Amino acid sequence: MSSLPRTPFSVHGGCFCKAITYTISIPAFESRPLLDSDRHPPKHAFGAQTNVAARLPVISLDHCNSCRRISGAIIQAWFICPQRWVTFSLLARNTSSDSNTSEERITPKTTAEVLRPSKELEEATYIKVFDSSEQAHRTFCGRCGTPLSFLYSGLGDEMSKEENWGPYFDTALGTLEKESAEIEGMRPGRQGWLDDGIGWVKQVFDEGGKSLGIEKVDTV
Numbered sequence: 001m002s003s004l005p006r007t008p009f010s011v012h013g014g015c016f017c018k019a020i021t022y023t024i025s026i027p028a029f030e031s032r033p034l035l036d037s038d039r040h041p042p043k044h045a046f047g048a049q050t051n052v053a054a055r056l057p058v059i060s061l062d063h064c065n066s067c068r069r070i071s072g073a074i075i076q077a078w079f080i081c082p083q084r085w086v087t088f089s090l091l092a093r094n095t096s097s098d099s100n101t102s103e104e105r106i107t108p109k110t111t112a113e114v115l116r117p118s119k120e121l122e123e124a125t126y127i128k129v130f131d132s133s134e135q136a137h138r139t140f141c142g143r144c145g146t147p148l149s150f151l152y153s154g155l156g157d158e159m160s161k162e163e164n165w166g167p168y169f170d171t172a173l174g175t176l177e178k179e180s181a182e183i184e185g186m187r188p189g190r191q192g193w194l195d196d197g198i199g200w201v202k203q204v205f206d207e208g209g210k211s212l213g214i215e216k217v218d219t220v
Contacts, residue, residue, distance in 0.1 A: 003052035004185035011180035015146035019091040019126040063197030077173035083111035090125035
């Protein structure tokens with residue numbers, strides 16, 4: 001199984017209508033936070049594991065009921081990384097529709113401002129937040145509806161402390177631009193909330209398309 005690059009690289013993504021875009025700048029391998037093998041072992045490993053998987057980012061398939069229903073996808077996939085790696089660019093709501101006028105965009109100083117936006121930022125841009133529970137915060141685009149991120153704010157999360165990973169969050173993997181999604185190694189390495197998964201979906205991931213009688217057909 002191929003691995004993500006060990007050298008610094010960046011990926012880009014955003015919502016469908018481009019009102020919200022982001023850049024994730026991944027540092028060199030040695031500067032990426034280590035996963036805690038005791039707290040975060042790949043309980044449900046997906047594919048062969050490499051030494052690059054010992055550090056962030058984590059790319060995970062999520063079978064949980066909430067993520068499935070909220071995203072509208074039969075399974076969700078997340079790119080999990082420190083907030084400090086990410087820069088967001090938000091289209092201002094007062095941007096003119098005149099094609100001859102350059103659009104106005106807002107770049108928040110911190111990712112945290114986007115993950116739990118203030119009322120002022122929601123009114124000034126298209127970023128919206130939905131709290132699926134008291135401690136689960138999910139952003140989406142208020143113009144095209146694309147689900148973008150997940151943030152857990154529970155106080156018991158040891159890995160969010162500065163001496164560990166520092167504040168982190170999940171970005172919906174499907175919001176990456178195609179070129180970024182096709183970077184070598186940009187694929188899930190584990191699965192989460194497997195007990196919540198839909199039976200045939202888990203079977204497909206275990207056995208491939210043959211489990212559903214799906215055969216590869218050459219197109220003309």
